[in-house]
Amino acid sequence: MMELETMYQCLGISSQVLSYGKSIEDSLKERFEAIDARAEYNQMKVLKAMQDNRVSDIHFAATTGYGYNDLGRDILENVYASVFHGESALVRPQLISGTHALHIALSGNLRPKDELLSPAGKPYDTLEEVIGIRDSVGSLKEYGVIYRQVDLLSDGTFDYENIKKALNEKTKLVTIQRSKGYDTRPTFSVKQIGELIAFIKNRKPDVICMVDNCYGEFVETIEPTDVGADMIVGSLIKNPGGGLAPIGGYIVGRKDCIDRASYRLSAPGLGKEVGASLGLNQSFYQGLFLAPTVVAGALKGAIFAANIYEKLGFFVVPNGSEERHDIIQAISFGKPEALIAFCQGIQAAAPVDSFVTPEPWDMPGYDAPVIMAAGAFVQGSSIELSADGPLKPPYAAYFQGGLTWYHAKLGILMSLQKLVEKNMVTI
Numbered sequence: 001m002m003e004l005e006t007m008y009q010c011l012g013i014s015s016q017v018l019s020y021g022k023s024i025e026d027s028l029k030e031r032f033e034a035i036d037a038r039a040e041y042n043q044m045k046v047l048k049a050m051q052d053n054r055v056s057d058i059h060f061a062a063t064t065g066y067g068y069n070d071l072g073r074d075i076l077e078n079v080y081a082s083v084f085h086g087e088s089a090l091v092r093p094q095l096i097s098g099t100h101a102l103h104i105a106l107s108g109n110l111r112p113k114d115e116l117l118s119p120a121g122k123p124y125d126t127l128e129e130v131i132g133i134r135d136s137v138g139s140l141k142e143y144g145v146i147y148r149q150v151d152l153l154s155d156g157t158f159d160y161e162n163i164k165k166a167l168n169e170k171t172k173l174v175t176i177q178r179s180k181g182y183d184t185r186p187t188f189s190v191k192q193i194g195e196l197i198a199f200i201k202n203r204k205p206d207v208i209c210m211v212d213n214c215y216g217e218f219v220e221t222i223e224p225t226d227v228g229a230d231m232i233v234g235s236l237i238k239n240p241g242g243g244l245a246p247i248g249g250y251i252v253g254r255k256d257c258i259d260r261a262s263y264r265l266s267a268p269g270l271g272k273e274v275g276a277s278l279g280l281n282q283s284f285y286q287g288l289f290l291a292p293t294v295v296a297g298a299l300k301g302a303i304f305a306a307n308i309y310e311k312l313g314f315f316v317v318p319n320g321s322e323e324r325h326d327i328i329q330a331i332s333f334g335k336p337e338a339l340i341a342f343c344q345g346i347q348a349a350a351p352v353d354s355f356v357t358p359e360p361w362d363m364p365g366y367d368a369p370v371i372m373a374a375g376a377f378v379q380g381s382s383i384e385l386s387a388d389g390p391l392k393p394p395y396a397a398y399f400q401g402g403l404t405w406y407h408a409k410l411g412i413l414m415s416l417q418k419l420v421e422k423n424m425v426t427i
């Protein structure tokens with residue numbers, strides 16, 4: 001222990017901050033054990049899928065150009081379909097982000113005059129322009145897709161009465177966002193999503209239920225496809241890429257839905273048959289293999305941060321003791337200096353660009369300056385330890401990721417160290 005303390009001191013963590021962290025960590029033993037047990041189950045789930053699909057080293061070979069007969073790509077898609085219990089999957093580097101994958105899933109499955117319904121309130125920011133909630137060139141609205149939204153009730157639950165009213169003969173697709181993202185509503189459990197899907201399918205069996213699964217993969221032992229979702233969609237630079245995927249997105253689900261999405265991604269008539277994997281397959285397989293443990297580390301970090309800052313009197317969402325359904329942690333600091341110090345601490349703990357001091361800047365599309373900490377191997381990767389927040393009340397930092405628990409722990413201790421040094425908290 002003595003040696004470890006010295007090592008933390010070399011990194012800039014005082015013994016006072018370290019022992020405060022240790023007291024919090026000691027109180028979380030049981031919760032961490034539960035997270036490890038889920039990770040073990042999910043690790044076995046991923047391994048079984050790889051074995052059942054006879055993954056072999058020839059699948060790591062690179063293809064170029066059209067990518068006809070890209071065996072590694074096809075088997076990877078079968079592995080994703082097996083892991084998430086779907087009929088088919090589209091897992092591609094050509095899906096450049098979560099937003100892009102969601103756009104392809106939506107635009108591939110909706111036709112002019114169809115209605116798209118969001119029964120969980122306003123979707124993630126970037127989806128506003130995809131759908132056309134905010135006018136945007138090329139939005140679904142420009143193609144004649146009608147959008148309806150039913151807001152959540154004030155307690156964060158589904159407004160079943162109004163969802164029933166919103167469903168009609170034109171409703172083609174229902175989009176459900178699992179994670180709160182950077183909103184203040186609760187994240188839904190897979191069970192809650194299953195209840196919502198059952199309610200919707202009971203009234204309209206032919207409607208396509210799609211779940212935006214971003215930040216939710218491997219947090220639980222079941223996924224939305226296990227409770228009736230026709231499609232789940234996510235980003236490979238979040239949970240399922242395990243930190244190793246340098247780009248990519250996935251869509252898993254019913255074969256006809258995936259096929260329609262694939263005709264939108266490449267071209268009608270081509271679909272899944274084309275698209276070279278360019279040598280990225282090994283990272284995709286290996287990242288998926290590591291994902292359950294990486295997610296476990298990120299979850300421990302989120303819970304550790306919640307408990308540290310909750311005990312110091314800050315407002316944290318989710319709170320220190322509640323069950324988790326995604327990896328995001330929000331901490332409200334109440335004043336700009338504390339938010340800035342927190343983000344600077346996360347940056348200072350990074351393996352990449354630790355010497356850089358993040359400053360708030362006027363980011364396009366935001367109504368207040370934003371501060372971001374990201375010392376990541378992959379640009380924008382939010383399964384890696386990262387934090388950001390807008391410089392406006394309540395001065396909340398949104399914190400997520402950490403490829404290992406030990407790194408997430410250092411990041412949080414470093415953030416606390418910065419706050420202590422600036423006399424913004426006393427421990």
Ligand SMILES: *Cc1c(COP(=O)(O)O)cnc(C)c1O
Nearest residue numbers: 097098099124179181212214235
């Ligand atoms: C991150 C995220 C997205 C968008 O993914 P990008 O890869 O950033 O485009 C969509 N929905 C939710 C809930 C997310 O967390």
